[in-house]
Amino acid sequence: MAGKKILLEARDLVKEFALEGGKKGKNVVHAVSGVNLRIYEGETLALVGESGCGKSTLGRTLIKLIEATSGTIEFDGTDITRMKDREFTEIRRQMQIIFQDPYASLNPRMNVRKIISEPLTTHGLARTKDEIESQVKALMDEVGIPREFINRYPHQFSGGQRQRIGIARAIALHPRLIICDEPVSALDVSIQAQVLNLMMDLQDSMGLTYMFITHDLSVVRHISTHIAVMYLGQVVEYAPSHQLFDDPKHPYTKALLSAIPIPDLAYRNKKRELIKGEITSPIDPKPGCRFAARCPHAGEKCTQKDLRLTDIGPEHQVACVMYENE
Numbered sequence: 001m002a003g004k005k006i007l008l009e010a011r012d013l014v015k016e017f018a019l020e021g022g023k024k025g026k027n028v029v030h031a032v033s034g035v036n037l038r039i040y041e042g043e044t045l046a047l048v049g050e051s052g053c054g055k056s057t058l059g060r061t062l063i064k065l066i067e068a069t070s071g072t073i074e075f076d077g078t079d080i081t082r083m084k085d086r087e088f089t090e091i092r093r094q095m096q097i098i099f100q101d102p103y104a105s106l107n108p109r110m111n112v113r114k115i116i117s118e119p120l121t122t123h124g125l126a127r128t129k130d131e132i133e134s135q136v137k138a139l140m141d142e143v144g145i146p147r148e149f150i151n152r153y154p155h156q157f158s159g160g161q162r163q164r165i166g167i168a169r170a171i172a173l174h175p176r177l178i179i180c181d182e183p184v185s186a187l188d189v190s191i192q193a194q195v196l197n198l199m200m201d202l203q204d205s206m207g208l209t210y211m212f213i214t215h216d217l218s219v220v221r222h223i224s225t226h227i228a229v230m231y232l233g234q235v236v237e238y239a240p241s242h243q244l245f246d247d248p249k250h251p252y253t254k255a256l257l258s259a260i261p262i263p264d265l266a267y268r269n270k271k272r273e274l275i276k277g278e279i280t281s282p283i284d285p286k287p288g289c290r291f292a293a294r295c296p297h298a299g300e301k302c303t304q305k306d307l308r309l310t311d312i313g314p315e316h317q318v319a320c321v322m323y324e325n326e
Contacts, residue, residue: 006074007041007177007209008062013071015054015061019283030282031057033233034071036309039177044203044210046224046241048217048256054233054282055213056100059179062211063095064088075177093123096170100182102162106154112140112165113150119172139168143198160191164198171202180212184219196223218260221245226315229253232282232290238309239316249318251295289320297322 015032031054039045047055060066062073064080073081075091083091099105106115116136120126126135137147143164154162163183170178180199184192200223202208212220220227220241227244229237229252237250248254255275277294288303289295295302301321309317310324 004040004043006038007076008039008211009074010035010037010062011072011074012036013058013061013073014069015057015066016069026284028284030233030285032061032068034306034308035233035235037062037228037235037238039209039211040225041176041209042203042207043225044212044220044223046212046214046220046227047230048214048220048227049230051215053230055215055230056181058230059097059181059211059213063097063177063179064092065097089123093173094176095179096173096175096177097179097181098163098166098170098183101186102159102166102183103154105166106162108154111151111153112136112145115154115165116140116168116172119169123173125173135172139172142171142202143168158191159187160195163187163195167195167198167202171206171208174206175208177209177211180210182214183212185214185216192219199223217245217256229256232280232285234290234319235309236291236320237318243313243316249312249316249323250291250320251297252291 013032013035017029017031019027019029035058037045047058049055057066061068064073064083068081071081072079075095078091080088080091110118113132113136116139117126117132120132120135126132136150140147140150145161145164145168149157154165157165166183183199184195187195196219199210203210212224214220217227224241227239227241228235229244229250231252237244237248237253244253245257248257252275275294280290280293286303287306289298289307292298292302299321307319307321307324309319311317312323
């Protein structure tokens, strides 16, 4: 992609979890399987798919909250895959995360001042009480939390306000990349819009790069630059946002788009792409397309080998036998 800087890139990234009592190499949950992904600086990559497909695991693996089983992760051209904690400290400041549940992710025994100041003091960016107070209040202003609430605790806030506190904590170190792990799914629809607008404003003012994880395609239509569709640990389609909505290729992507509610009676008879069949188990899956058991177009070729993303147009890739020779 000419003119765009790659901030983070994953190559053949794998994350597996061994089940208790399983033999080596067997009884393994394949949470992330051979993912290749690029996130461009200053843009928003949306990672979408059903619950349980490995989206959150991928996000946390990319920023080393959990260690990869194999593959490589590069941040700004530096391989961080096996980097030790001491080496990783400086890069850690540049990679942050916003969690899904704005209550569970905040320590109930800490007030707002302590929650927001913790990363500042941990990384030595605020040492005196005056520095801490000044920076915490500035961050509260950024996310729209009144300064007089600085001594309040998480249980004294609404869900939207708690998520704003989580966002303030995430931007405290002025990171370059933020993994947004379904940050609005636990909020009311009206509050979702406010939080999304806040995140877009912060992206513009701070030059942030987002990876936005969600199961709801309608949420990311207007905020994402690119979209990666994930199914059972594998990315099955990747494209610019507008292109994915206008011309989806993978049968799973078409089904996801078909499920988006349209608040217009004119579309009440619109045909839906229904997904039938049993979900393939992520425990020691057989070779081949993992969507094959539910795909209306599946044939013998779909179960013969693992499929990789294939270029089918400018920045558009799909993992499907129907497009292998295009």
